[in-house]
Amino acid sequence: LTAPVLVTTAAKGGAAIEDMTKGGYVYGNAIACARRGRISTNRIDRDYLTPWVVAIFRPQAPFLQSQAYFSQLIRNLYDGYVDDLGWDDADPFRMFLPIFCDWTAYQMRYCNIGFGQLYEAMWPRVSEGELLVSGAAGPGTPVSGAVSTDIAERRYQRRIYCTGPTYHLERITSDGGIHFTGASTDYLGHQIARAINSVRNTGDWLPLHYNARTIDGAHLIYHYVVPGEDLSINTTDVTEATNKGVSWTQSAGSARAITAVEVTGNALVVTFDGAISGGVAGTLGIATMGPDVSYAAPVAAGPVTGARSNFCSRSGSLIDDGRELIDWACPQEDFITT
Secondary structure (H helix, E strand, O other), X not given: OOOOOOOOOOOOOOOOHHHHOOOOHHHHHHHHHHHHHHHHHHHOOOOOOOOEEEOOOOOXXXXXXXXXXXXXXXXXXXXXXXXXXXXXXXXXXXXXXXXXXXXXXXXXXXXXXXXXXXXXXXXXXXXXXOOOOEEOOEEOOOOOOOOOOOOOXXXXXXXXXXXXXXXXXXXXXXXXXXXXXXXXXXXXXXXXXXXXXXXXXXXXOOOOEEEEEEEEOOXXXXXXXXXXXXXXXXXXXXXXXXXXXXXXXXXXXXXXXXXXXXXXXXXXXXXXXXXXXXXOEEEEEEOOEOOOOOOOXXXXXXXXXOOOOXXXXXXXXXXXXXXXXXXXXXXXXXXXXX
16 A cells, blocks of 8 residues: 655754744644645645654753653644544544653753653553553652553553654764754654554554662663664774763762673663662663763764763664664663662
8 A cells, every 4th residue: 555645843042942842933833734725635635644753852942851841742743643633532643752862962961851752652551561660669659740650541552752852963063063964854754754654564563671679689681672673882883981871879878880791681770889789879871971081162963072971772774875773772760779
């Protein structure tokens, strides 16, 4: 089955994030494009469907927003599209979200907005036991202030998808390392298309992320959901980060430090210099921290100096120019208490 595809874009550089929600001019442009698309197809006696909307959020001022704010913004955007365009809520379009990974270019070592994009795509699955994202009480519990996990709320289930992170994409260094190069933009388009095809063909898409954690003495073991080949460490396509992108910020108990980071099958094993027990508490992050510098000036985002990890899953698929599509580990953090 083949059908013509109509693509519209409502992109606007430098817009405030609120402009993407109902009442904002970027949002208004997107709605106007969809309505004009419907008029155009009706004129040639074609049915008009809008099955996929890709929302690439790149906040103008990420330090002004929180994970919870960002999660709600995503839902507001989704609701606005459904309500303003009159789509059937029983079988509406699907929204696809690449993860924002640019905060070092905004002079921030850490930012939790990207978690909102991952959590929003995943939290509605908690009732099905398909995904357990780590939180204050361990895997499967919400982070304080995160989006509601009310299992009765079905509107967003399997309708908002996270395509994966963007830290592996090269940036234009002359503008502070914020914007993608042309080759990176092309690669991102193929990644999004891969997620869309997965939803079309299988009814679902999950990016590379962990969905469970166990503690074994001095080891924290993270079990990954892998969309392609087995989990692996890649320091060729992404410059090696400290501890391969794993960070540890301790808040209580006897001091612990990371001594090794390894991959076994589809599990990430983080080893410390002592047991994670007896009151030890802290936050373990994956691809959440930029390099340990002053941030007095922007630090280019991307695969060389940005916040990143070296954990990936190869897809075995090539894009038009011969590059392989590789899935990279989503930024996640785990709050450890013992």
